Amino acid sequence: MNAVDIIRKKRDREELSQNEIAFLVAGITDGSIPDYQISAWAMAVTLNGMSHREIADLTIAMAGSGEQADLSSISGIKVDKHSTGGVGDKTTLVVAPIVAAAGISVAKMSGRGLGHTGGTIDKLESIPGLSTGLSPQDFVDQVREIGLAVISQSGGLAPADKRLYALRDVTATVDSLPLIASSIMSKKIASGADRILLDVKCGSGAFMRTQSDAVLLAETMIDIGRQTGRRVGAIISRMEHPLGRMIGNALEVRECIDILRGRGPDDLRELCLELAAAMIYLADVEPSLNICRDRCVKLLNDGSALARFMLMIERQGGRLDLDLPGYGLPEAPLKRILQSPQSGYLVGFEAGRIGRASAMLGAGRQKKEDTIEPAAGIELMQAPGVYITRGSPIAALYSSAPTLIVQAEAILLAAFKLDVNPPVEEPLVLARLLD
Numbered sequence: 001m002n003a004v005d006i007i008r009k010k011r012d013r014e015e016l017s018q019n020e021i022a023f024l025v026a027g028i029t030d031g032s033i034p035d036y037q038i039s040a041w042a043m044a045v046t047l048n049g050m051s052h053r054e055i056a057d058l059t060i061a062m063a064g065s066g067e068q069a070d071l072s073s074i075s076g077i078k079v080d081k082h083s084t085g086g087v088g089d090k091t092t093l094v095v096a097p098i099v100a101a102a103g104i105s106v107a108k109m110s111g112r113g114l115g116h117t118g119g120t121i122d123k124l125e126s127i128p129g130l131s132t133g134l135s136p137q138d139f140v141d142q143v144r145e146i147g148l149a150v151i152s153q154s155g156g157l158a159p160a161d162k163r164l165y166a167l168r169d170v171t172a173t174v175d176s177l178p179l180i181a182s183s184i185m186s187k188k189i190a191s192g193a194d195r196i197l198l199d200v201k202c203g204s205g206a207f208m209r210t211q212s213d214a215v216l217l218a219e220t221m222i223d224i225g226r227q228t229g230r231r232v233g234a235i236i237s238r239m240e241h242p243l244g245r246m247i248g249n250a251l252e253v254r255e256c257i258d259i260l261r262g263r264g265p266d267d268l269r270e271l272c273l274e275l276a277a278a279m280i281y282l283a284d285v286e287p288s289l290n291i292c293r294d295r296c297v298k299l300l301n302d303g304s305a306l307a308r309f310m311l312m313i314e315r316q317g318g319r320l321d322l323d324l325p326g327y328g329l330p331e332a333p334l335k336r337i338l339q340s341p342q343s344g345y346l347v348g349f350e351a352g353r354i355g356r357a358s359a360m361l362g363a364g365r366q367k368k369e370d371t372i373e374p375a376a377g378i379e380l381m382q383a384p385g386v387y388i389t390r391g392s393p394i395a396a397l398y399s400s401a402p403t404l405i406v407q408a409e410a411i412l413l414a415a416f417k418l419d420v421n422p423p424v425e426e427p428l429v430l431a432r433l434l435d
Contacts, residue, residue: 001019001020001023003024003027003033003037003041004037006020006023006024006041007037007040007041007044010041010044010045010048011044011048013048015050015051015053015054016050016054016057018057021054021057021058021061022057022061024041024061025058025061025062025065025160026061026065028065028160028163028164029065029066029159029160029163035167038163038164038167039167039171039173042164042167042168042171042173042176042179043171043172043173045173045176045178045179046172046173046175046176046179049177049178050178052220052223052224052227053227054178055178055181055182055220055223055224056223056224056227056228058178058182058186059181059182059185059186059189059224059228060186060189060228061160062158062160062161062164062182062183062186063158063185063186063187063189063190064190065158065159065160065161065186066154066156066157066158066159066160066190067154067156067157067190068157068189068190068192069107069109069136069139069190069191069192070136070140070192071105071107071140071143071192071193073140073144074105074107074140074143074144075105075144076103076104076105077104077105077194077195077283077284077285078105078106078107078143078192078193078194078195079099079104079105079106079193079194079195079196079197079279079282079283080106080107080108080188080191080193080195080196080197081095081096081106081108081196081197081198081199081275081279082184082188082196082197082198082199083198083199083201084184084198084199084200084201084206084207084208084214084217085201085206085207086201086205086206086239086242086243086351087205087239087242087243087247087351087352087354087355087358088242088243088244088245088246088247088252088268088351089199089201089239089243090120090123090243090244090246090252090253090255090256090268091199091243091268091271091272091275092108092110092120092150093120093123093124093252093253093256093309094256094259094260094268094269094272094276094305094309095272095275095276095279096108096148096150096312097148097260097305097306097308097309097312098272098273098276098296098299098300098305098308099276099279099280100146100147100148100308100312101147101299101304101305101307101308102276102280102285102295102296102299103147103285104147104279104280104283104285105143105144105147105148106143106147106148106149106150106279107139107140107143107149107191107192107193108149108150108151108191109150109151109152109153109154109157109187109191110124110132110150110151110152110153111152111153112152112365120150121150121151121152122249122372122374123249123250123252123253124150124253124316124318125249125372125374126249126250126253126329126330126372126374126375127250127253127313127318127319127320127329128318128319128320128328128329128330129317129318129319130313130316130317130318130319131316131317132150132151132152132316133151133152134149134151134316136154139151142312142315142316146308146311146312146315147308148308148311148312149312149315149316150312153187153191157187157190157191158186158187158190160186161182161183161186161187164179164183165183175207177213177216177217177220178220180207180217181217181220181221181224182224184198184221185221185224185225185228188230189228189230193230194230194231195230195231195232195233195279195282195283196225196230196231196232196233196282197232197233197234197235197275197278197279197282198218198221198222198232198233198234198235199234199235199237199271199275200214200215200217200218200234200235200236200237201214201237201238201239202214202236202237202238202239202430203238203239203240203351204239204240204350204351204352205239205240205241205242205350205351205352205355206239206351211236211430211431214236214430215236215431215433218234218236218433219234219433221234222234222433222435231282231435233278233281233282233432233433233434233435234431234432234433234434235274235275235278235429235431235432235433236429236430236431236432236433237271237274237428237429237430238426238427238428238429238430239351240348240351240426241348241349241351241384242349242351242354242355242380243267243268243271244264244265244267244268245265245379245380245381245383246377246378246379246380247354247355247358247363247377247378247379247380248358248361248363248375248376248377248378248398249363249372249374249375249376249377250329250330250331250374250375250377251375251377251378251379251398252377253327253329254326254327254329255268256268256309257306257309257320257322257327259272259300260300260305260306260309261306261322262300262301265383267428269300270428270429271428271429273293273296273297273300274293274429276292276296277289277292277293277295277296278292278432278434280292280295280296281434282434289432289434310322329374329375330374330375331375331398332373332375332376332377332398332399332400333400334398334399334400334401334402334405335396335397335398336396336397336405336409337381337393337395337396337397338393338394338395338396338397338409338412338413339390339391339392339393339394340388340389340390340391340392340393340394340416340418341390341413342390342418343387343388343389343390343418344387344388344418344419344420345385345386345387345388345418345419345420345421345422345423346382346383346384346385346386346387346388346394346416346417346418346423347384347385347417347418347419347421347422347423348384348417348423349380349384349415349416349417350414350415350416350417351415353411353412353414353415354378354380354412354415356411357378357397357408357409357411357412357415358376358377358378358408360404360407360408360411361373361376361377361378361397361398361399361404361405361408362376362399362400362401362404363376363377363378373399373400375398375400376398376399376400377398378395378396378397378398378408378412379395379396379398380394380395381393381394381395381396382394382395384423385422385423385425387422388418394416395412395416397409397412
């Protein structure tokens with residue numbers, strides 16, 4: 001068995017055997033297969049696809065290529081959530097405490113942001129003192145004791161996927177559906193949860209641009225779950241505009257605390273309730289999605305979810321003060337208000353531009369080695385659908401560098417879409433794939 005024959009088979013649209021896929025993943029992991037052969041195989045997959053069985057075999061092999069979390073000492077069902085990413089997507093910080101307050105264990109390993117999509121770990125680490133680098137035993141102990149922990153992914157988790165993704169990023173093979181699905185699911189399976197909810201985004205600010213593509217990706221990952229003994233469900237949600245009004249790490253944490261305290265923007269609250277209800281439903285503790293949602297509303301309104309969030313922050317060394325206006329989170333030294341250059345109805349924001357502007361201010365990174373400025377970011381001061389007069393404030397930019405604010409301002413201005421007519425309201429949740 002050799003890499004050339006495996007590349008040739010996929011080039012010729014033939015199905016690879018389980019052993020061939022295992023050989024390939026072992027070679028990716030130990031470096032015995034060179035980058036140019038892995039890249040050639042990835043391009044063949046991008047052009048010709050893979051069968052459901054091949055995708056499942058690839059996922060299992062990559063999940064087994066490194067460390068795997070052992071959550072067996074935690075009683076009951078363990079649930080996890082994954083989002084395919086988007087601008088202002090901070091739902092984990094609200095959803096996980098709601099689900100944990102419902103008595104369901106949430107043992108979550110999350111990643112960092114790259115480019116204009118933020119990472120949950122970057123957001124959490126904007127909280128003074130908070131550590132996301134718990135040892136495996138401390139991680140399990142915390143979940144067992146308070147039902148909730150969110151930590152950074154171990155560098156040893158699915159190392160085959162890490163090398164493969166780095167090559168996909170520079171060989172125009174990132175948008176291969178089999179490789180996207182296996183990449184996501186290999187890390188979720190290695191993380192050890194019994195049930196997995198996927199929040200698959202679609203729209204101009206998402207990786208999957210159309211609803212049909214998002215559904216196809218979700219169905220592929222659900223099938224992987226079925227073949228690996230995991231129950232997986234998906235919510236298809238729209239990402240035409242940023243989620244909520246804050247983009248940037250400390251800003252987004254502040255907005256999540258607002259939601260947990262009964263405040264904050266409606267779109268973020270609604271999606272968080274949708275996702276939390278779906279996670280509880282997947283855990284088989286309630287007979288219907290509507291009952292799960294009612295339970296989530298109660299846990300949010302009575303302060304139970306906030307209490308669980310604060311307990312997690314305290315256990316992981318974080319310091320917050322709910323009596324302070326900014327909750328004790330870092331605040332940027334510079335703030336500039338952006339004014340609307342014309343009048344009209346705000347029909348929407350171009351999420352990708354807003355994400356890039358936020359990253360330019362220091363809230364994101366272009367390379368994994370880049371340093372994040374925790375307090376940097378953007379606050380959107382107007383909601384879609386409102387009529388804005390010329391000169392009205394539309395956004396606030398936060399940073400420590402005047403030159404970055406000037407550069408980001410030009411990008412941000414182009415992201416606002418104004419029209420003489422009001423926009424047609426569109427649903428945030430487009431589909432539910434929950435067995």
